[in-house]
Amino acid sequence: MRILAIESSCDDTAVAIVEEGHRVLVNLVSSQEKLHAKYGGVVPEVASRRHLEVIYPLIELALKRARLTPDKISAIAVTTHPGLLGSLLVGVNAAKTLGYLWNKPVVGVNHLAGHIYAGWLGKAKIQYPLVSLVTSGGHSEIVLTRKMGEYKYLGGTLDDAAGEAFDKVARHLKLGYPGGPAVALRAMAGRPAKVALPRPMLDEDNFDFSFSGLKTAVTRVVGRRADIAREFQEAIVEVLSEKLFSAAKRYGAKTVLIGGGVAANKRLREEVEKRAQKLGVRVIIPDFEYCTDNAAMIGVAAWYQHDPRRDWWYNTNVAVG
Ligand code: KG4
Ligand code: ZN
Secondary structure (H helix, E strand, C coil): CEEEEEECCCCEEEEEEEECCCEEEEEEEEECHHHHHCCCCCCHHHHHHHHHHHHHHHHHHHHHHCCCCHHHCCEEEEEEECCCHHHHHHHHHHHHHHHHHHCCCEEEEEHHHHHHHHHHHCCCCCCCCEEEEEECCCCEEEEEECCCCCCEEEEEECCCCHHHHHHHHHHHCCCCCCHHHHHHHHHCCCCCCCCCCCCCCCCCCCCCECCHHHHHHHHHCCCCHHHHHHHHHHHHHHHHHHHHHHHHHHCCCCEEEEECHHHHCHHHHHHHHHHHHHHCCEEECCCHHHCCCCCHHHHHHHHHHCCCCCCHHHCCCCCCC
16 A cells, blocks of 8 residues: 655645555655744745645656656545644545545644654554653654554643744744754754753653743843753753653653654754663664654555555545644
């Protein structure tokens, strides 16, 4: 089974073709980074207009790169929610139009499930229970999966997502956009313990986060930008990984997974690897290109959602959620 997947929930237009839920034939991302950089964040109206311009050429390019014609595609997968409404509508409409034209089933996929399923692209085997941290520009959530397809929300951010905090701090420190990679780069020149920032909610016995106070604390602290960037990154990494691993312990996880744009952060990856080794659990961290928004993860999720006993493939009533 060969799935053509479309992802357009935020500011990246992405198209991929994935075979049997794990073989990525092509994974294309048209980034809008430069377009939004001058605003220091994503402008929804600008994002949906750009999606509209690039989505069909990108689909054509994906088929060409994979040397496939539409009759070789089994189904079309598309992100339906959560995300920016105008952006999602462009992807869903493209998927439904092609489904109609090519006479193929269209499958709706939750974006966060996609970030988790990115972990299925690696070689490591997933053993349950699985505790995942999805951490991106819009979300920071800890999810328990006791069996394939189950997502139990254990906790998440009460205000800003971790990626959003990175973006806002980068704007404050005038480091550029997107904020995550910019802060991480500057943090490399930072010296330890030159400034002190809080670790919000670290001592609370729950799996929730709050990053808005941390962001405000950054605006009050005085010091070199590199030192502030380093301390801010350390604070985020400590809180995210501490909460993730306390959930892993509480629920007896055999596997721990991180996904979403912030999972591309090297310090977070290192810390999660270290703690997983200490706890003796498997760790799954997708390759960089499958952490930030991409369509391959949507294709993988769609493949695993497919239940051959039910003909739900042929339910083309896919709508933006
Ligand atoms: O998953 P994603 O591409 O889009 C959403 O679903 O939101 O995540 C984008 C977010 C942005 O906030 C970006 O600053 C952050 O991920 N990000 C990073 C890094 N790379 C991207 N944050 C920290 N370190 C990074 N290396
Ligand atoms: Zn995302």
